[in-house]
Amino acid sequence: MSDTNADFRREAQDLLDQFYAEFPDEDLARRAAVALRYIASSDTPIKGAARGWAGGIVYALGKPRGSNAGIPNVSGADLKRIFKADDGTITGRANDVCRELSVFRDAPLFPRWPSSSQMAAAWLAYQPEEKRAELGLVCPGGFTRRDEANALVLQAFRLGPLERIHGEHVAVFLEREVLPHITDDKLKEAMLLTCQYLAKRTDRITQDEIKEITLNACQCMEWMLYLREDDPNKYFNDVSVLVKHCHGWDRSETKTDPRKKQPPPTGGETQG
DSSP, X not given: OOOTXXXXXXXXXXXXXXXXXXXXXXXXXXXXXXXXXXXXXXXXXXXXXXXXXXXXXXXXXXXXXXXXOOOTTOOHHHHHHHHOOOHHHHHHHHHHHHHHHOOOTTXXXXXXXXXXXXXXXXXXXXXXXXXXXXXXXXXXXXXOHHHHHHHHHIIIIITTHHXXXXXXXXXXXXXXXXXXXXXXXXXXXXXXXXXXXXXXXXXXXXXXXXXXXXXXXXXXXXXXXXXXXXXXXXXXXXXXXXXXXXXTSOOOOOOSOGGGGSOOOOTTOOOO
């Protein structure tokens, strides 16, 4: 996630901690931390004082949904005292929070399509410290679009039929290039049986296999996109596991449209 607003986030979180220490509500405190991390993950500096935003988050989350009433059991004077901001500032920022995130007590965690860094920020707000540290080691510098793309490609392509086909190609290579040089008869016999079991095919990907790979990738991507929209916590939990297996993959973000390097699709190409 971006560190552009690190000082803003720390100041606002201190105020949130102060408020929920005086008016305890564990669920709202966690949701407030999620909302703050989501807002502060922007790559551009947040406009306005942290105290106003913190008060706005508390007010947006705490007031009854669909009502103009204030937060139950919390007076306007309490909000002014803790956040050192007037009513207009707090309610104005609350409107900004609602417009940005649509966060209410019973609303989904992600009401609109978040960026990769925003999704990581909100998910990490609910995770123990060891999980945060673990993702930090896997994605030094912060979780990016490229990290998310790598995880999705791993899920959609590398862990699908391609894994089996890749193994069959390895078997063909072993039988053609390695077996002739093995002198131990028992080892050679065992490897030959393994190769014959795996390599009941030619050494090229067939049209049916292309269709199988493509169809599997489409189905996996459809499911992952469904989770991203319908159950973002489950989605990012899966992504955080997948990205660990992308160690060593290129993480540099693409600056130009890679599709320009590819030949245009023809009308005859189908997935099956």
